Amino acid sequence: MKPNYYRTHTCGDLRASDVGATVRLSGWVARTRHLGAIIFVDLRDRWGRTQCVVGEDSPHYAVVSELRRETTVRVVGQVVERQSKNAELDTGDVEVILDELEVLATSDPLPFEVVPKPVTSEATRLKYRFLDLRRDKMLRALKLRSDVIFSLRTRMVAQGFTEYQTPILTASSPEGARDYLVPSRRYPGHFYALPQAPQIFKQLLMVGGQERYFQIAPCFRDEDARADRSPGEFYQLDMEMSFVEQDDVFEVIEPVLEGVFREFSDQDVTPAPFPRIAYKDALLRYGSDKPDLRNPLQISDVSDIFAGSGFGLFEGIIAKGGVCRAVPAPGAADRSRKWWSNLEAVAKDAGAGGMAWLAFAPGKRKGSVARFFDDDRAARLADAMGLSEGDGVCFLCGAEGPTARQAGALRDAVGQRLGLVEEGCFKFCWIVDYPFYERDEDTGKIEFSHNPFSMPQGGLDALLHKDPLDILAYQYDIVCNGVELSSGAIRNHRPDIMKQAFEIAGYSAQDVEERFSGLWTAFHYGPPPHGGLAPGVDRMVMLLAGEKDIREVIAFPMNQQAQDLMMGAPATVRDDQLAELHLGVVWPKKGK
Numbered sequence: 001m002k003p004n005y006y007r008t009h010t011c012g013d014l015r016a017s018d019v020g021a022t023v024r025l026s027g028w029v030a031r032t033r034h035l036g037a038i039i040f041v042d043l044r045d046r047w048g049r050t051q052c053v054v055g056e057d058s059p060h061y062a063v064v065s066e067l068r069r070e071t072t073v074r075v076v077g078q079v080v081e082r083q084s085k086n087a088e089l090d091t092g093d094v095e096v097i098l099d100e101l102e103v104l105a106t107s108d109p110l111p112f113e114v115v116p117k118p119v120t121s122e123a124t125r126l127k128y129r130f131l132d133l134r135r136d137k138m139l140r141a142l143k144l145r146s147d148v149i150f151s152l153r154t155r156m157v158a159q160g161f162t163e164y165q166t167p168i169l170t171a172s173s174p175e176g177a178r179d180y181l182v183p184s185r186r187y188p189g190h191f192y193a194l195p196q197a198p199q200i201f202k203q204l205l206m207v208g209g210q211e212r213y214f215q216i217a218p219c220f221r222d223e224d225a226r227a228d229r230s231p232g233e234f235y236q237l238d239m240e241m242s243f244v245e246q247d248d249v250f251e252v253i254e255p256v257l258e259g260v261f262r263e264f265s266d267q268d269v270t271p272a273p274f275p276r277i278a279y280k281d282a283l284l285r286y287g288s289d290k291p292d293l294r295n296p297l298q299i300s301d302v303s304d305i306f307a308g309s310g311f312g313l314f315e316g317i318i319a320k321g322g323v324c325r326a327v328p329a330p331g332a333a334d335r336s337r338k339w340w341s342n343l344e345a346v347a348k349d350a351g352a353g354g355m356a357w358l359a360f361a362p363g364k365r366k367g368s369v370a371r372f373f374d375d376d377r378a379a380r381l382a383d384a385m386g387l388s389e390g391d392g393v394c395f396l397c398g399a400e401g402p403t404a405r406q407a408g409a410l411r412d413a414v415g416q417r418l419g420l421v422e423e424g425c426f427k428f429c430w431i432v433d434y435p436f437y438e439r440d441e442d443t444g445k446i447e448f449s450h451n452p453f454s455m456p457q458g459g460l461d462a463l464l465h466k467d468p469l470d471i472l473a474y475q476y477d478i479v480c481n482g483v484e485l486s487s488g489a490i491r492n493h494r495p496d497i498m499k500q501a502f503e504i505a506g507y508s509a510q511d512v513e514e515r516f517s518g519l520w521t522a523f524h525y526g527p528p529p530h531g532g533l534a535p536g537v538d539r540m541v542m543l544l545a546g547e548k549d550i551r552e553v554i555a556f557p558m559n560q561q562a563q564d565l566m567m568g569a570p571a572t573v574r575d576d577q578l579a580e581l582h583l584g585v586v587w588p589k590k591g592k
Helices: 061-065 122-127 136-158 199-207 246-263 279-286 312-319 337-349 375-385 400-417 459-465 495-504 509-515 517-522 537-544 575-580
Strands: 022-035 038-045 048-055 072-081 094-105 181-183 191-193 212-221 232-242 276-278 323-329 356-359 392-398 428-432 437-439 446-448 475-480 483-490 530-533
Touching (some): 022 061, 136 212, 232 537, 246 475, 246 483, 246 530, 246 537, 312 323, 312 392, 323 375, 337 392, 459 495, 483 537
Antiparallel strands (some): 022 038, 022 072, 323 392, 475 483
16 A cells, blocks of 8 residues: 555554664554553554554653544554464554544544444444445455455356446336336426336347346335345346357356355355256245255155045145145154143244144154054155155145145255254255246236246247137246346247237237337347346345345445435435426325
8 A cells, every 4th residue: 555644554554674673554443441540542444553652751651541433544564573462463462652643523422333233223334334334344254345346247248248337327127026106307297117127128238239247236116125135226247148048048147156165165066057946846846936045954745645544634634735745854753742732833933824733753653643554655745855864744734826835835945944054065956947937816817926938848839829818938046045147038039929928918019019128129130049148246245245134245235124324314305406307295094
């Protein structure tokens, strides 16, 4: 670092080789320690910490004794060897004897202690995020984020991709979440939308002959927060390629993700090519289309085994079209009834009416359905699921969709409670062959299940002749440790297929031409086959940082209620601002 008035070195630079040098340091007072005639000051900046020392004979002793934490100071002094070294600090072999002190900016009393760890609510941390960001943990997380983004860019450019920027103000489109709308001053009653993703624009870039596009793209969706999803905005590695099939997209992005995770962690990473799991199989075997493959347990459909068992509850459900799913519990036969009851509570929390269980204890079978399993039926179950003496199994029965999700929650709980989930690894997989359409449970209408701009498997012929609910799409997700990193697809580039696909979902030809006019028009001028995906940057960094909450790797996140507590957003605006936009506010009625 080039010396200037404030610094000859950062607070992380000094080593034993600097003993005897006179240095200038600037930073924040992390803490002071009064030891009688000596005061020790831990001075901190972005790069590290240095211990400074002032004695009672110094003209600065009185000022230092009154310094508040997080006050900004400039010091000048001589580097000496520390008598009591600190192996936990890079600068722990030396300290600076303070000769000059300048207070650059004072600090008010702190709303929480910045170091070593704030003992306060998340709301307070977010309100004073500028203080929270000074913590070592946050500094490391945001540096990691910067390094990951740089690595992603480098790896994409190395594969022949060019970075583009797509518009932020655009038109509303059906991406699956609510838009953030921006009123137009010049066109009363008209609105822009912030992009949920650069979907249409990146397809237009492909029509424009750019062939290999990427950007670190901001996306905006008005949706509720989760631990792995920030409300409002997020960033993704958005990419698209021309003249490709599904395998081509996989072959490009797998080394990028594998390389980044190997670069920024010392954990095992799934080598490319990543496993591929059909959506239907993922729901059956893992109870989720975001399976955590660190858990080795797999769910089985055992509906046929309960046929003729005499267990009337399950037989009745199965006879009406329901299914029975079984979750193995290896080595759990000796667990107490309370242990099994706790698992039943997990199933109920996931929406199940109850849970049955069976254990293959030495020389006998026990459990809530043990009396319905004779030797033959028990042998069939054990053979189908690979069970042996000492193992147990949980059963859920109900409608296929809900039962799959409930079994997935139970699988997660059993894996955790039996200590089966592998630690110290990142396990990737692709989920492929998503259904193109689904039926809305409330309205009964056919709607897109994933991305409306995807190519249906079988093309136009499938749309014309197959049951819509049987049509699969060239859509895929990439999942790591149970976290969805990305959705993607081979796109529909033909207007005749596009029109038919939207017609099945209830859109008229006029709707398509008006709502997607740019894409619709472009597809009449020689569009290339193309496809891509968009891994989430925030989620990648969250996994690499070992965090469970995505807000810990974002500089200025909103809270779970989509509020910016520091800036006071969202906020009301003045009447004259509303009038300029030709808007009025309709306040919700009380109780609504």
